[in-house]
């Protein structure tokens with residue numbers, strides 16, 4: 001995105017926004033309500049037209065290309081809208097199959113196989129015949145994500161993936177995004193207000209405020225920023241430059257300063273965001289994220305230009321990340337070794353008992369599962385170690 005400016009009539013939303021979403025990395029866009037984050041996502045897919053600037057995707061400027069080219073480029077995107085944006089009269093299956101029927105010539109057998117794979121990926125197996133109105137908000141969200149994934153997108157845009165979800169379901173969907181990134185190496189942009197997501201999921205964070213992109217870069221830069229607007233946003237404090245509906249004038253700011261001096265709380269958390277917590281890692285069994293190496297190369301190029309505290313935070317978080325990755329690799333090796341010996345033992349035992357090859361294979365699968373579960377409980381070190389797909393009943397918690 002280069003020099004993007006968007007207005008509705010005389011109302012300017014943001015101006016001169018320039019950023020490059022690093023390929024295959026996960027980025028988050030933060031900003032107070034009404035700063036135009038959703039407008040930004042819609043501009044990226046050509047649903048809204050900026051009056052200035054360009055959006056280059058795979059070499060094509062979608063602000064100037066033909067309708068035909070835009071139609072083709074949109075196939076690269078998977079978009080998760082805030083409410084899932086499902087068709088209310090269609091089953092989940094048909095909703096998820098919709099882009100395949102619309103944009104491809106695949107037959108119904110192929111479509112079923114892709115749809116069921118995505119349904120399983122988001123933990124909705126068994127719910128495929130339900131209508132969107134019959135399931136909870138969290139399930140609708142995951143159905144929306146499954147639909148966003150069916151065309152194997154290169155770019156995934158998620159508008160507030162956590163809205164309407166409890167903290168646990170938010171952790172599941174965040175983990176799912178990291179697992180998807182590990183599996184398909186897609187470039188992901190998440191628009192969110194959720195500070196926990198911002199702290200643990202993205203490689204990069206940007207923030208819109210006062211009609212501008214105030215920063216965009218490695219997550220540690222924003223999390224250690226001394227900028228008042230960033231600190232206020234992260235802490236959720238009412239004292240600071242961000243007001244209820246617009247930025248505050250000097251009189252209000254002075255009154256707040258007096259209240260603070262008198263010991264009145266602005267309600268924000270006292271968490272120290274400059275203490276970086278490790279990024280969520282892909283679940284056991286997932287490939288390692290290719291983005292990690294690329295992100296590091298990108299950081300190395302700009303590290304010397306960053307504030308000293310951000311440089312330090314990046315070094316600490318890289319060391320922490322190396323430790324976690326090494327532990328996970330060791331764990332995976334132990335699991336693979338245990339599974340191999342267990343499989344050999346099962347095969348030997350089966351031969352002795354004269355059971356069929358098929359029975360031996362089934363027994364081997366059970367051994368894999370048992371080893372996997374045992375390993376999960378103990379030592380998989382991530383800040384959010386929830387499995388990707390929750391045991392599915394109903395997001396309300398009832399069976």
Ligand SMILES: Nc1ncnc2c1ncn2[C@@H]1O[C@H](COP(=O)(O)OP(=O)(O)OP(=O)(O)O)[C@@H](O)[C@H]1O
Pocket residue numbers: 008013031032033034035036037038039040
């Ligand atoms: N189609 C439209 N026509 C006119 N104004 C619009 C349109 N879409 C959005 N806006 C205005 O643009 C501004 C930014 O809206 P947007 O939904 O992008 O904010 P946001 O940062 O995503 O907010 P939130 O965090 O509350 O979801 C708002 O003032 C909104 O009223």
